[in-house]
Amino acid sequence: MLVLxxxxxxxxxxxxxxxxxELDLSDRIQIVMADTTNPNDTLRQQNPLGKIPALILEDGFVLYDSRVIIEYLDHLAGGDRVIPTDPARRYRVLGLQALADGIADAALLQVYEGRWRDEAQQSETWKAHQRGKVERGLAAAETWPLDDSAHVGTIALACALGYLDLRFGGDWRDGHPKLKAFLDRFAARVPAFETTRVKA
Structure with missing residues (x-):
């Protein structure tokens, strides 16, 4: 069995x-909690970067990061499921994933600044720099021609918006009506979005 x-x-x-x-692979993958802050967690042996997610294959080889893992899972499910093979769609979908991942990454860096540094050591300049990335990313996503299919781009965007809801109280919603409508539709269409939700 694979281990996530x-x-x-x-x-x-x-x-x-x-x-x-979405790919009906849940029964083939065991999810094991990882603590990235614990030096004794085996995660650091499985992924030398100490980051999540990491997917341990049946032969012990470990895949990371999420983009590589998802490409592997799409292949395992037969391909062309969440990552299109048609170049006309593929690179737009992958581009949306990159934009969404960048939003999530900048949001995470703001959270880490507050979590890892004492208040007196925190850099408001750094946090503002990361907020700017989030704001510009959301503005770009607001104009993106979003479709209603569950591919890696829309999944990544929904997860980034969900993280902003979790850690920043959904402040993004008022200024981005198209993204709010997109997330409402996505949540209604993709049951896994609710089953993976973490309450604040």
């Missing part, structure tokens, strides 16, 4: 979990 090392709040781990369910 992750944690409930990770937007990147959530992205993989939604893909697992």
């Amino acid at each position: 090392r992750s944690s409930p709040a990770s937007p990147f781990g959530r992205k993989v979990k939604i893909v697992m369910q």
Whole structure:
């Protein structure tokens, strides 16, 4: 059996979990909690970067990060399921995934600044720099021609928006009506979005 090392709040781990369910692979993958802050967690032997998610294959080889894991899962499910093979769609979908992952990454860096540094050491300049990435990313996503299919781009975007809801109280919603409508539709169409939700 494959083993996914992750944690409930990770937007990147959530992205993989939604893909697992969309591809009907959940019964082939065991989810094992990982603590990225614990030096004794075996995660650091499985992924030398100490990051999640990480997917341990049956032969012991470990895949990371979420984009590589999802490409592997799509292949395992026969291909062309959540990552289109047609170049006309593929690179737009992958482009949306990159944008969404960048939003999530900048949001995470803001959270880490507050979590890992004493208040007196925190850099408001750094946090503002990351907020700018989120704001520009959301503005770009608001104009993106989003479709209603569950592919890696829309899944990544939903997870990024879900993380902003979790950690920043959904402040993004008022200024981005198209993204709010997109997320409502996505949540209604993709049951895994609710089953992977973490309550604040």
